[in-house]
Amino acid sequence: MNKATKVTRKHKHLRVPVLPEEEEQIARNARAANLPVAVFLRNIGQGYEARSILDNRRVEELARINGDLGRLGGLLKLWLTNDERTVAFGEATIRALLAKIEATQDRMYGVMREVLILKATKGQR
Structure with a gap:
């Protein structure tokens, strides 16, 4: 950002004491969300739910699976x-398609089970 587009505001720095293992966990969570630690902590502190890039990968995987089901359903139709x-198409082909x-x-x-279990275990921390 250059000076002309920079938003002026007084920056406050919050200091939070953490143990070394807590620092490592926060850094891992920030990486999983694909965010710098400061942005990750600011977002969490303001009530935003951290979204892991793993969540996005699972959604993409579900979209691919849904496409597979659509193609298989089209054949059946x-x-x-x-x-x-x-x-x-004989009976064996149709049975294989249904399988x-x-x-x-x-x-x-x-995949949905994994996402729900992962979300539940994150919520327990």
Whole structure:
């Protein structure tokens, strides 16, 4: 920022005594949120919930899984509407497709479970 765009305000520095292991934990949490320690602590102190970059990765993973389910559902819909492109689909193919949908749902539930467990364990600290 140059002087013309710099916001003028009196900066206050808060001093908080912490143990070395607490300092390390705060630094790890700041890194997980992809923030500098000062910004992380300021945000937490103002009541903002820290979002981990892991949360974003899980959301992206859930979006990919959702896309997989959409594609699998599209194939099933083609078969159910007797689309000519699915003439070669036999019962074994449909059973395999349904098994794949179920496995993909299980994957999605696993990711959601991990997110909820991670969130719950963070809340207990």
